Amino acid sequence: MKLLLIEDDAGTAGYVRQGLAELGHACDHAATGLDGLTAALTNSYDAIILDRNLPQLDGLAVLRALRAEDHKTPVLILSALAQVDDRIKGLNAGSDDYLAKPFSFQELIARLAAIVRRGDKAPAATTTLRVADLELDLLGRFATRGTRRIELLNKEFQLLEYLMRHAGQVVTRTMLLEAAWDYSFNPGTNVIDVHVSRLRAKIEHDGEAPLLHTIRGAGYQLDAH
Amino acid sequence: MRTDAGREPHAAAFRGALWITLIATTTTALALTFQHVQTATLLDLEMGHLIEGEADALAMRFQDGGTADLSDRIDKQLAANTRDVVYMVADRNGRRLAGNVMVWPAPVREDRVTNLSVMVRSGQGVQPTEVEGEARTLDADTRLFIGHLADSRLALGRKYWTSLIGSVAITGVLSLLLGWIVSRRGLSFVKQAAVTGNRFLAGRLDERLRLSGRNDEFDRLAEVINTCFEEIERMIGSLRAATDGMAHDLKTPLTRMKARLELAMLRGRSADGDLLAENANDVDTLLELINGLLTLARADAATSDSFQHVDLAAVVQDAVDLYAPVAEERGCKVVPVLAAAPMNGSRPLLLHLAANLIDNAIKHSPPGGSIIVATIRDGASIRLSVADGGPGIPAGATALALRRFGRLDESRGSPGSGLGLTLVQTVARVHRGHLSLSDNAPGLLAEVVFETEPNPGGRLGAGRPR
Numbered sequence: 267m268k269l270l271l272i273e274d275d276a277g278t279a280g281y282v283r284q285g286l287a288e289l290g291h292a293c294d295h296a297a298t299g300l301d302g303l304t305a306a307l308t309n310s311y312d313a314i315i316l317d318r319n320l321p322q323l324d325g326l327a328v329l330r331a332l333r334a335e336d337h338k339t340p341v342l343i344l345s346a347l348a349q350v351d352d353r354i355k356g357l358n359a360g361s362d363d364y365l366a367k368p369f370s371f372q373e374l375i376a377r378l379a380a381i382v383r384r385g386d387k388a389p390a391a392t393t394t395l396r397v398a399d400l401e402l403d404l405l406g407r408f409a410t411r412g413t414r415r416i417e418l419l420n421k422e423f424q425l426l427e428y429l430m431r432h433a434g435q436v437v438t439r440t441m442l443l444e445a446a447w448d449y450s451f452n453p454g455t456n457v458i459d460v461h462v463s464r465l466r467a468k469i470e471h472d473g474e475a476p477l478l479h480t481i482r483g484a485g486y487q488l489d490a491h
Numbered sequence: 492m493r494t495d496a497g498r499e500p501h502a503a504a505f506r507g508a509l510w511i512t513l514i515a516t517t518t519t520a521l522a523l524t525f526q527h528v529q530t531a532t533l534l535d536l537e538m539g540h541l542i543e544g545e546a547d548a549l550a551m552r553f554q555d556g557g558t559a560d561l562s563d564r565i566d567k568q569l570a571a572n573t574r575d576v577v578y579m580v581a582d583r584n585g586r587r588l589a590g591n592v593m594v595w596p597a598p599v600r601e602d603r604v605t606n607l608s609v610m611v612r613s614g615q616g617v618q619p620t621e622v623e624g625e626a627r628t629l630d631a632d633t634r635l636f637i638g639h640l641a642d643s644r645l646a647l648g649r650k651y652w653t654s655l656i657g658s659v660a661i662t663g664v665l666s667l668l669l670g671w672i673v674s675r676r677g678l679s680f681v682k683q684a685a686v687t688g689n690r691f692l693a694g695r696l697d698e699r700l701r702l703s704g705r706n707d708e709f710d711r712l713a714e715v716i717n718t719c720f721e722e723i724e725r726m727i728g729s730l731r732a733a734t735d736g737m738a739h740d741l742k743t744p745l746t747r748m749k750a751r752l753e754l755a756m757l758r759g760r761s762a763d764g765d766l767l768a769e770n771a772n773d774v775d776t777l778l779e780l781i782n783g784l785l786t787l788a789r790a791d792a793a794t795s796d797s798f799q800h801v802d803l804a805a806v807v808q809d810a811v812d813l814y815a816p817v818a819e820e821r822g823c824k825v826v827p828v829l830a831a832a833p834m835n836g837s838r839p840l841l842l843h844l845a846a847n848l849i850d851n852a853i854k855h856s857p858p859g860g861s862i863i864v865a866t867i868r869d870g871a872s873i874r875l876s877v878a879d880g881g882p883g884i885p886a887g888a889t890a891l892a893l894r895r896f897g898r899l900d901e902s903r904g905s906p907g908s909g910l911g912l913t914l915v916q917t918v919a920r921v922h923r924g925h926l927s928l929s930d931n932a933p934g935l936l937a938e939v940v941f942e943t944e945p946n947p948g949g950r951l952g953a954g955r956p957r
Contacts, residue, residue, distance in 0.1 A: 457817055
């Protein structure tokens with residue numbers, strides 16, 4: 267991925283760039299809102315990581331300017347303001363995701379991958395999702411694995427839909443919580459893990475190939491391998 | 492706030508006294524004037540009757556016995572001098588035929604009594620005298636004038652002025668004095684409140700206003716002020732407890748991290764996997780704590796203008812969905828009994844509240860136990876209850892359980908930040924609710940009662956577009 271990081275804190279910027287470079291992503295850095303806006307408009311990026319509190323031009327102003335120019339590059343906002351209303355403000359201004367500081371690097375990578383892919387292909391008006399031999403019927407709200415039909419509770423369906431739409435990507439616990447509950451808070455302990463392990467028990471019976479993998483220290487991944 | 496102990500402000504009492512004085516003196520002056528006017532009218536009427544009667548009697552004499560008889564009668568009357576009456580009988584040309592008035596008064600009228608100045612002869616000679624008089628035509632050549640000395644009227648007028656000035660002066664002095672006393676008494680409450688407030692500000696947080704027990708407006712005001720004082724005392728108290736708890740909970744992981752890093756430096760190795768992982772764990776603990784505190788601070792500052800219409804039952808259902816599998820993992824069961832409970836509130840905060848209560852119940856529930864989560868709409872209030880069958884909280888420890896960073900085991904070894912129930916309490920309070928913990932025999936019954944508007948979905952909501 268080719269990324270642009272607009273962040274005024276040198277420490278955070280250095281850490282993010284180093285991490286991205288180690289994972290093989292190229293990352294440009296702008297320290298002010300104005301520089302960031304200029305860079306975003308001159309070069310082409312896969313995604314932009316945008317801090318909210320920036321000198322010269324505030325993060326939301328940069329985002330609005332970009333969207334006013336019909337610039338469609340996915341944007342992830344990074345901010346110390348993490349309350350629900352701040353989040354909604356950011357999403358309303360046209361960001362694709364919102365991540366509160368301090369964040370884990372795994373979370374940042376997972377979310378970047380998700381928004382970049384969302385930009386890749388337009389959400390098709392499909393009624394079934396498929397990963398390997400697992401199929402999810404979006405209208406009937408049930409899944410089938412091979413010939414076996416799997417009944418899903420409402421939240422299980424929402425979790426599985428999100429995992430299948432992001433098949434092959436690492437999905438973090440907070441991403442799942444936001445997807446299924448539309449709340450952004452940390453329920454603590456292992457609440458999401460319990461939900462995922464129940465879902466796993468339903469879709470992976472004995473003798474069936476594992477599909478739902480736990481990625482240590484990051485989250486989960488639905489994949490055929 | 493600056494206070495000036497040596498200065499006793501009396502401006503308000505003085506203003507009050509002045510107003511009372513103004514009202515009292517104006518009332519006195521008006522009453523006296525009214526009385527005077529009434530008396531003068533009565534006197535006028537009496538005078539009119541007197542003069543008319545005398546004139547009628549004299550006219551009759553004249554008809555019976557002519558001028559001679561009339562003057563004889565007048566002379567007799569003057570000699571008796573019992574009444575302050577003056578007479579004159581004159582011919583057409585104004586020449587005096589009888590009586591003690593020397594010159595015919597030109598402006599005299601026949602139809603009514605008027606004030607006149609006439610020349611009256613008395614023992615001391617002829618003097619101009621103020622009289623009230625009337626004339627009568629007796630025949631073509633004879634006219635009669637009767638007048639009454641206006642002394643009493645003048646005296647009455649003088650009396651009016653002196654009594655007016657006297658009364659106003661007495662009323663003024665008295666009402667100024669009494670008004671001062673009354674105003675001071677009324678303002679003594681204000682003085683007391685100011686003194687108490689100053690002591691409170693000086694740090695004596697247990698200071699409260701005394702209630703008079705008369706249950707009047709001042710008592711109402713005192714109650715409101717006392718409630719404010721209590722709230723401030725409570726907030727300062729919880730702030731102190733919070734800083735104490737925070738000092739411990741923040742410093743412990745930091746100390747551990749510092750020790751580990753120093754150990755690593757001593758070993759001379761730059762990176763040790765386990766050590767870093769442990770540090771990362773401690774950082775996570777710290778972050779969780781700080782997030783908890785921030786959420787708490789935000790909840791504390793939440794105001795009803797950011798609230799929306801929510802169904803508490805739906806929010807609680809979300810929380811139950813979130814935690815039910817966790818409960819099953821631990822071998823217990825969450826049983827929701829949810830009746831629709833519409834109210835105004837913040838969905839994320841209410842979810843947090845429900846989640847914390849359920850999480851708490853799961854942590855303390857024995858295997859095989861049931862956790863009953865219920866919402867009930869009960870008239871003007873909405874009740875959320877979470878009941879578990881765990882060990883409960885010993886009587887007397889509920890206050891500790893509700894305190895910020897308060898944990899029932901002193902070691903702080905158990906999971907959780909100690910902010911859970913504090914957050915529940917805070918969220919309840921900003922939603923006009925109250926958290927109570929009671930014995931579920933066995934177990935804990937946590938109940939939050941929200942006071943909703945008297946008519947939540949009705950009159951207010953009906954006309955407003957959503």
